[in-house]
Amino acid sequence: xxxxxxxxxxxNVAEGNPLTVKCTYSVSxxxxxxxxxxxxxxxxxxxxxxxxxxxxVKGSYGFEAEFNKSQTSFHLKKPxxxxxxxxxxxxxxxxxxxxxxxxxxxxxxxxxP
Amino acid sequence: DSGVTQTPKHLITATGQRVTLRCSPRSGDLSVYWYxxxxxxxxxxxxxxxxxxxxxxxxxxxxxSAQQFPDLHSELNLSxxxxxxxxxxxxxxxxxxxAYExxxxxxxxxxxx
Numbered sequence: 001x002x003x004x005x006x007x008x009x010x011x012n013v014a015e016g017n018p019l020t021v022k023c024t025y026s027v028s029x030x031x032x033x034x035x036x037x038x039x040x041x042x043x044x045x046x047x048x049x050x051x052x053x054x055x056x057v058k059g060s061y062g063f064e065a066e067f068n069k070s071q072t073s074f075h076l077k078k079p080x081x082x083x084x085x086x087x088x089x090x091x092x093x094x095x096x097x098x099x100x101x102x103x104x105x106x107x108x109x110x111x112x113p
Numbered sequence: 114d115s116g117v118t119q120t121p122k123h124l125i126t127a128t129g130q131r132v133t134l135r136c137s138p139r140s141g142d143l144s145v146y147w148y149x150x151x152x153x154x155x156x157x158x159x160x161x162x163x164x165x166x167x168x169x170x171x172x173x174x175x176x177x178s179a180q181q182f183p184d185l186h187s188e189l190n191l192s193x194x195x196x197x198x199x200x201x202x203x204x205x206x207x208x209x210x211x212a213y214e215x216x217x218x219x220x221x222x223x224x225x226x
Contacts, residue, residue, distance in 0.1 A: 032212055043115065043203050043217030044156075051212070090156065094211045100169035101146075101211045103156045 002027045002095040006104035013081045014112050021076040021107045023091030032094035033074040034101070035065055039087045047089075050074060061085070081111045116140065117218035119204050125224045131192040134221045138185055138206030144168070145187040146207075146215060147179055151200040162187055163210060194225045 003026045013019040025031055032051050036044040048059025055067045065076045076089060091104040116139035126132055138145050147159040149172075158171035162181035173179075176194075181187045191198060201222050205215035 034214065036215075036217075043117070043219050044205070044215075045115070046214040046216065049214055098169045099210045100158055100161055100171060101215070103158070105155045 002093060002097070002102055004091050004093045004102055004104045006091055006107045008107050009105075010108045010110065012110045012112060015083055016080055019078050019081045019085070019109065019111070021089050021109060023074045023076065023104060025072050025074060025091075025093045027093055027096070029096055031074075033065075033067065034092040035059065035063070035074075035076050036090045036092065037087050038090065038106075044090060047076070083111045083113055085109060086111045115216040115218065117204060117206050117216050119218035119221050121221060122219065123222050123224075125226060126194060127226055128194055128196060130194050131190065132194065132223065134189040134191070134202055134204075134223075136187045136189070136204030136218060138187070138204075139216050142206035142208055142216070143185065144207045144210060144213075145181055145185070146205040147187070147189050148203040148205065149200045150203060150220075159189070161211070168210065191223070196225050199223055199225045
């Protein structure tokens with residue numbers, strides 16, 4: 001079955017340090033992978049996606065994600081965290097069988113001043 | 114601003130009642146998705162429409178129904194409401210199917226008392 005896992009409920013990072021939010025997936029065929037961010041009392045916002053091509057995908061707000069086929073991972077990264085990056089982050093994968101998106105449970109990112 | 118609008122922003126109603134949530138997608142987007150977000154269940158995909166036709170179904174209860182109209186706006190109908198239906202309901206739209214990034218509305222917060 002198609003699935004996506006975010007193994008960490010919460011990640012704490014000091015401001016200015018690099019951050020990583022983890023995501024692993026299980027799909028048959030080539031994956032379409034997405035990252036979204038949700039700020040308090042807001043809808044989700046698209047950050048970036050991987051469909052094919054370069055394994056390092058650049059997105060909004062300085063975020064990037066690394067696609068690793070052998071480890072079936074799609075971790076979200078940023079070289080230097082900002083307090084304003086504190087939010088809930090969702091990884092998602094497209095289910096080819098019925099054209100729907102499967103979201104992970106979300107990881108809450110806290111950037112400490 | 115994602116360009117997706119949802120009304121109403123807040124809704125308080127009693128158990129057993131029926132409500133209708135409305136969504137207008139971004140201009141030019143043909144797909145509309147409905148999600149339910151609650152603290153204990155996370156983000157749950159309910160249903161997807163593409164150009165007026167149902168495309169994919171997720172964890173949508175039989176008491177819930179949706180449709181997409183010729184002008185592409187969509188409505189989610191929730192009936193025989195229970196306390197457990199209290200949640201944030203998001204609508205999202207994309208250009209076409211789930212291979213494309215989704216743009217989320219601000220959500221409707223439903224409280225069932």
